[in-house]
Amino acid sequence: DGGITQSPKYLFRKEGQNVTLSCEQNLNHDAMYWYRQDPGQGLRLIYYSQIVNDFQKGDIAEGYSVSREKKESFPLTVTSAQKNPTAFYLCASSISTSGPGTQYFGPGTRLTVL
């Protein structure tokens, strides 16, 4: 089955630690996205990538980093510089970043800072 997988489902981090969230897709999509979801705030874009080895900051990129070394993978690192990282993180992909392309979402990772 084609789709997007995210791991882990739940992640706990101590203050000062960097953590990496995994996102893999086998849909052969060029574009991938990371969103942060907080209650009552909808989805906010962290980073997006239109093609391998290229990515751009979204609205709330501070304290996060990404890489896109392979078409199917787009890991997100939450660094110690992110002051309030507790949230639900969603990865998505689409055929391209232009046009009415549907975004397909993974099941999400819930990150909690202890």
Added chain:
Amino acid sequence: AQSVTQLGSHVSVSEGALVLLRCNYSSSVPPYLFWYVQYPNQGLQLLLKYTSAATLVKGINGFEAEFKKSETSFHLTKPSAHMSDAAEYFCAVILPRGYQKVTFGTGTKLQVIP
């Protein structure tokens, strides 16, 4: 720039009653519009999308939405609510020119009362 407003963060309906979730948008040109559904602790799933073809769009699970340019609205409806419809619903907008960021509304939680 575009924006989307969802009226009502929580909506309750009785099982079998009409579901109406409101979405109004603002954009400089006719946009593409989407409705997504999210079940607890899961990713988002596309319900339907408007891409400038028919103004009445039918989606999955019996949902439909009508694009009304004069009212800048894209309300989601379902004639008869089912218990399984209880979820959070997000309206989203994107401009149809090149890469444009998808903007999500803040979501409406639908409660279905038996």
